[in-house]
Amino acid sequence: MDHLPKVNHPYNPIRISCLSSEDYHGGSFHNYDERQGWTSERLENENLRQDAVTFLQTWLYFGTLSEVMGFHVPKSDFIRGADNQKWITTKRLPAYFRRWKDEVASSPQADRKDRHQKSEEIVNFVARKITAPDRTSVASISQMLGPELELSIAVLLFELHNSMVKIYREFRPETNLGYSLLLDNSHTRLLKSRFPGSCPSLVSRLGQRLQVTSMYYASLLSPPSITVNHKRCTENSCVVESLDTSTYLTAHLQSGCSCEHIHVNFVDLFVPILSEMIPLISIEDHGNGLHLKVIPFVDKAETPYVAISHVWSDGLGNPRENSLPECQLRALQQRVVEANSKGQGYFWMDTLCVPRQPPEARKMAIGQMGDIYQQAETVLVLDAELAGSTKECDVEEILMRITRSRWLTRLWTFQEAVKAKRLVFQFLEGPIDVNCFEDIIRQKVGYDEPRRDSVLIEAISFWIAFRVLGGCKTGQLHKFGLLCQQAGWRSTSCAEDEPICLANMLDLDTKLLLETHGSDRMRLFWSLQREIPTAILFEPGQRLQADGFRWAHSSLLNTRLDEDYNLSLSLNTAYVEPQGLITHCPGFFLSLSGKVVNDRVRFKHESEPKWYVMGRDDDMTSDDWMKTIGPDFKSPVLILKNAVRDQVHTDGILTSHQKQESQTVFVRYVCRVILVEEGSYAGRLGIPVLDVQEEGSEAFGKPTASDQRWCIS
Ligand SMILES: [Zn+2]
Numbered sequence: 061m062d063h064l065p066k067v068n069h070p071y072n073p074i075r076i077s078c079l080s081s082e083d084y085h086g087g088s089f090h091n092y093d094e095r096q097g098w099t100s101e102r103l104e105n106e107n108l109r110q111d112a113v114t115f116l117q118t119w120l121y122f123g124t125l126s127e128v129m130g131f132h133v134p135k136s137d138f139i140r141g142a143d144n145q146k147w148i149t150t151k152r153l154p155a156y157f158r159r160w161k162d163e164v165a166s167s168p169q170a171d172r173k174d175r176h177q178k179s180e181e182i183v184n185f186v187a188r189k190i191t192a193p194d195r196t197s198v199a200s201i202s203q204m205l206g207p208e209l210e211l212s213i214a215v216l217l218f219e220l221h222n223s224m225v226k227i228y229r230e231f232r233p234e235t236n237l238g239y240s241l242l243l244d245n246s247h248t249r250l251l252k253s254r255f256p257g258s259c260p261s262l263v264s265r266l267g268q269r270l271q272v273t274s275m276y277y278a279s280l281l282s283p284p285s286i287t288v289n290h291k292r293c294t295e296n297s298c299v300v301e302s303l304d305t306s307t308y309l310t311a312h313l314q315s316g317c318s319c320e321h322i323h324v325n326f327v328d329l330f331v332p333i334l335s336e337m338i339p340l341i342s343i344e345d346h347g348n349g350l351h352l353k354v355i356p357f358v359d360k361a362e363t364p365y366v367a368i369s370h371v372w373s374d375g376l377g378n379p380r381e382n383s384l385p386e387c388q389l390r391a392l393q394q395r396v397v398e399a400n401s402k403g404q405g406y407f408w409m410d411t412l413c414v415p416r417q418p419p420e421a422r423k424m425a426i427g428q429m430g431d432i433y434q435q436a437e438t439v440l441v442l443d444a445e446l447a448g449s450t451k452e453c454d455v456e457e458i459l460m461r462i463t464r465s466r467w468l469t470r471l472w473t474f475q476e477a478v479k480a481k482r483l484v485f486q487f488l489e490g491p492i493d494v495n496c497f498e499d500i501i502r503q504k505v506g507y508d509e510p511r512r513d514s515v516l517i518e519a520i521s522f523w524i525a526f527r528v529l530g531g532c533k534t535g536q537l538h539k540f541g542l543l544c545q546q547a548g549w550r551s552t553s554c555a556e557d558e559p560i561c562l563a564n565m566l567d568l569d570t571k572l573l574l575e576t577h578g579s580d581r582m583r584l585f586w587s588l589q590r591e592i593p594t595a596i597l598f599e600p601g602q603r604l605q606a607d608g609f610r611w612a613h614s615s616l617l618n619t620r621l622d623e624d625y626n627l628s629l630s631l632n633t634a635y636v637e638p639q640g641l642i643t644h645c646p647g648f649f650l651s652l653s654g655k656v657v658n659d660r661v662r663f664k665h666e667s668e669p670k671w672y673v674m675g676r677d678d679d680m681t682s683d684d685w686m687k688t689i690g691p692d693f694k695s696p697v698l699i700l701k702n703a704v705r706d707q708v709h710t711d712g713i714l715t716s717h718q719k720q721e722s723q724t725v726f727v728r729y730v731c732r733v734i735l736v737e738e739g740s741y742a743g744r745l746g747i748p749v750l751d752v753q754e755e756g757s758e759a760f761g762k763p764t765a766s767d768q769r770w771c772i773s
């Protein structure tokens with residue numbers, strides 16, 4: 061995998077042995093195994109295991125390489141080392157991608173279409189071979205290959221697919237390859253195990269955001285030098301981040317230091333806050349120790365200040381009083397001056413500037429938060445891991461370090477970055493302004509450079525999100541969609557903060573929200589939206605229990621948005637009304653008295669010879685589902701994200717019919733479901749395929765218009 065951008069002192073790079081000594085002979089790819097005498101019995105024969113693995117590499121690695129590009133790729137170009145120990149090298153991959161691109165560009169349109177189709181078929185065929193247990197063969201190819209060889213093929217497939225999308229721009233890809241490669245399988249487990257010292261919840265989120273190549277690249281960056289104990293954390297939650305304010309300890313710069321805390325004067329803080337001004341801190345040293353002076357923000361020319369964005373679990377917080385140890389303040393002062401492009405020392409930091417008491421002043425200070433980060437000359441990110449990492453490396457490495465930082469997984473810091481006019485990250489040798497990379501990035505993310513850009517594009521996606529969300533030209537609907545996606549892998553230790561942060565990023569007034577508490581706050585947040593992308597309706601996650609808002613997520617954090625969520629954003633717009641969500645989608649009026657097989661509901665199209673299988677959402681238990689679809693379910697209505705397509709599952713929601721007024725059908729939200737048309741594809745999703753069409757089943761679905769108007773309450 062040496063075609064990836066360079067990493068300084070890579071951590072534990074994986075070298076792939078080249079086992080195969082034979083050349084790939086070509087011909088029909090799909091049954092190459094049988095043509096070479098590798099029947100499933102021979103593949104499964106334990107005594108032939110080594111030969112079988114060697115054959116699989118010839119077929120699925122070298123064969124794929126040639127067949128997807130559509131010309132012979134000599135194996136020797138992908139091998140290094142001597143006879144007794146040969147390794148696979150991908151150094152020449154970019155050169156072959158360029159040749160592939162040139163060949164395709166000069167071929168006639170009809171040929172291009174055929175070539176594209178063949179390439180796509182092979183990529184998907186191999187992806188299924190190495191990941192899903194193939195129903196037709198008993199032997200699991202994944203088990204035979206082992207995680208490292210499987211990873212090498214997965215990376216190759218992803219890079220081929222990535223280049224294919226660019227080379228055949230004119231044809232829309234039929235499948236989302238990245239998704240199938242990211243499901244739980246042996247190479248993704250191998251990748252996740254390559255982040256020692258990192259929190260399992262962080263690694264799991266990284267796995268959601270990064271495709272296989274970038275995930276491997278991220279795992280090459282040296283592990284964090286800061287040792288925080290994440291042993292009790294799980295993939296879903298971090299014990300360290302869920303702060304217990306009663307036991308929280310503010311850290312000193314060095315362990316063992318016991319210097320004094322320096323306090324901010326309470327009254328000095330209240331005065332500006334109560335008159336809706338931003339209180340800034342200036343550190344003064346008159347020779348008799350440090351002193352924290354509060355200065356109200358005047359304007360950007362007079363008092364240009366740095367707003368600090370940090371993760372509390374790094375130890376720079378203080379839940380009891382507005383103070384920090386002297387050693388931290390001295391370090392902070394130096395960093396602030398270096399980060400401020402005007403060289404000034406004014407700064408704002410929640411630990412010092414949000415009064416612990418009284419509640420009124422505290423609430424006002426929290427309400428100012430969006431403004432504070434927006435008005436700042438610079439927002440300085442202090443993340444312990446980043447601040448301990450060198451900036452003497454390639455841009456990809458710097459950006460990937462930020463991508464895998466804990467700072468990026470928090471909700472408050474997300475808001476702080478979105479509001480920032482100038483965002484700067486503290487690294488070991490000093491601050492880095494990511495905007496400075498703009499030219500390099502533009503140059504590198506080019507059509508001609510498939511070598512670097514798959515990693516770079518994923519490593520800059522956080523930065524693009526900040527810019528889009530912070531930009532005034534972005535439409536509210538687009539912002540909302542992106543916000544849902546980005547919030548999905550972020551978290552906060554206080555649930556009530558979520559609607560405030562989200563509203564701030566959407567430039568909505570937070571005053572009303574701050575007056576409201578509990579789940580009502582999230583309901584209010586939804587009601588402040590005029591329009592939202594309809595796609596969000598079909599995404600997993602807990603829902604509110606409030607009338608008119610049963611369709612609405614009770615939280616956007618920790619949701620796992622569907623793989624094609626981005627693509628579906630443009631589908632259509634939904635309107636938030638007090639009585640429910642108004643939108644247009646296809647659907648079915650169901651009569652569910654049919655047979656339930658393995659907790660899936662089968663129903664027949666009312667007038668066509670088509671059968672559908674409806675399955676529950678993963679979040680729902682089988683028992684709850686059986687109760688839901690039981691005999692008490694009156695007037696079920698299925699609403700679909702899009703029309704049912706062949707070979708693809710469709711997201712839907714199950715609702716119950718309330719009434720119909722002129723063209724609008726009023727329904728009540730029940731739960732999320734997925735739907736497939738019965739056939740082989742259903743089997744791949746783990747939905748049982750019945751060979752014999754059930755006779756006498758009474759379950760029917762009467763399709764609605766494809767743009768039926770709904771009011772979902
Ligand atoms: Zn943790």
Ligand SMILES: [Zn+2]
Nearest residue numbers: 312317319387
């Ligand atoms: Zn100290």
